[in-house]
Amino acid sequence: MSKRNDAFFKEKKPWSIVKDELLACYFKPYVTKILTTHKPLVYVDGFAGKGKFEDGNNGSPLIALDIVNECVSATSVISSSITAYFIDLNYADDLHKNLPQQNRVIIISGAYEDTIENILSQKEGCNIFLYIDPYGIKALQHSLFKTFAKRAFNSIELLINLNSFGFIREACHVLGKDYAKDMENDFFDDLVEYDTTEFDTSAKSIEELSAIAGGDYWIKIINEYKSGKYNGYEAEKIFADQYYKKLQESYQYVLNMPLRIKQGQRPKYRMVHATNHPDGCILMADNICTRWESWQNIQKDRQPGLFEEDHEENIIDSDRIKKDLCTLLPSFTKETQINIFLAEFFSKYGPYCKSGIINGVIKGMEQNTEVVIRRNPSKTPTGKPSGFLSFDNEKQAYIRSAT
Ligand SMILES: C[S@@+](CC[C@H](N)C(=O)[O-])C[C@H]1O[C@@H](n2cnc3c(N)ncnc32)[C@H](O)[C@@H]1O
Structure with a gap:
């Protein structure tokens, strides 16, 4: 050619x-x-x-x-x-x-x-x-x-x-x-x-x-x-x-x-x-x-699968995300911007699911005190605890391992 x-x-x-x-x-x-x-x-x-x-x-x-x-x-x-x-x-x-x-x-x-x-x-x-x-x-x-x-x-x-x-x-x-x-x-x-x-x-x-x-x-x-x-x-x-x-x-x-x-x-x-x-x-x-x-x-012959798959045909489930998070977290003993943490995650494990799904798993881990999140502002305008996991001029979330 x-x-x-x-x-x-x-x-x-x-x-x-x-x-x-x-x-x-x-x-x-x-x-x-x-x-x-x-x-x-x-x-x-x-x-x-x-x-x-x-x-x-x-x-x-x-x-x-x-x-x-x-x-x-x-x-x-x-x-x-x-x-x-x-x-x-x-x-x-x-x-x-x-x-x-x-x-x-x-x-x-x-x-x-x-x-x-x-x-x-x-x-x-x-x-x-x-x-x-x-x-x-x-x-x-x-x-x-x-x-x-x-x-x-x-x-x-x-x-x-x-x-x-x-x-x-x-x-x-x-x-x-x-x-x-x-x-x-x-x-x-x-x-x-x-x-x-x-x-x-x-x-x-x-x-x-x-x-x-x-x-x-x-x-x-x-x-x-x-x-x-x-x-x-x-x-x-x-x-x-x-x-x-x-x-x-x-x-x-x-x-x-x-x-x-x-x-x-x-x-x-x-x-x-x-x-x-x-x-x-x-x-x-x-x-x-x-x-x-x-x-x-858009694939015409697509059979609906039981599980969502990523582009390497690996099954995506929250256990896999949690396992990867648990492997990565120990190196984050100091507070780190959440966006930096997520980018490190994708760079290490590949972009196998959207950031929103990973955030969902992180929130579950936060509730189980398996991870520590600090948010600024810590409260919503109505006085409730903030729940965001993002980092920009208005809102900043930081993550660190719980241990
Ligand atoms: C895969 S095509 C690019 C297609 C383009 N991205 C598109 O969407 O229309 C590769 C192009 O690289 C050009 N090309 C080949 N060797 C090159 C080189 N060393 N430097 C710059 N262009 C080159 C070819 O003429 C060809 O047009």
Whole structure:
């Protein structure tokens, strides 16, 4: 498959719809909130595509721009400054045709990895949102993500389409293992975005894969997979877990969001959300849970299940949430803002249910004096004890372990 992959833009496929919904549903509350920081927002779509699919559907650039325009007209913040950069190696001309001519829109013809540092230079003090949606894995240089985290931006968030299965397939190729053999026959068939890049068995390819992964930990995973310790799906999951841990060295909250578009189907790729802001992490965790519920609901052949399941097909019940809370709480001996605690929870255990459900379990534990919550204000306007579990300018809840 060539890097141009023109067929991709003929018709918008379910995987692209799912990804764009995830972006859109997060981006609107994100922009609304970020405008209240009174600091400029710099949005970068690093692999923008054509802007529009040939079947008339909007691509990620138009989806983001519609949201930006909507938020700017709705906000009461006067000094709202938003610049949106759209980079594409092949389709800058299409972007010029398909995107509105606005001062805030900047189209760049070139490679993300060659242009991004220049775009982000002199953006200190700004809020940065990077949407990274490549076909394959080759352009995902970990060192760039690490560098951005160290810059003095007001905030930075990354939403990355991580083709972890593609990574494992290439890694097997490099280390001499036939990966696809133990995958379901049609596994890669509808992964139209897959870019079969040219990794070979050379030391250079090993270096390139380590640069993408942010280390050489993947070699051990592939060698253990080769020795039969686990199957291809397990190898991918272990790789993804370690990839997230690597990113957590630079970003405080990293969410692992495996995407399936049908119940019972294995995830085919993962979206990664990285931020240093607890509210951003919680917003994205709630967003993926809402998206997952609606994707389940639109499946025509869906049989109602007895239990609610998360996107990794684990059963969600309050016992599981409580068990995870009890494991996490002992490290919170000092009072901590509730939003920071929740973001740590999602970052550690994954966004497997909405924050409201976790709050319900925390309240039960509070009643059993298994956890201590302090609220400011401690009383409601009518003099009753406050029960909120949120943290903002008006209301602040703090949590700590009971022991
Ligand atoms: C999966 S598509 C993006 C689709 C887009 N997010 C949308 O919703 O319409 C990947 C795009 O990356 C572009 N591309 C490939 N390599 C690139 C690179 N190194 N830098 C920037 N763009 C690249 C391709 O031309 C293609 O348009």
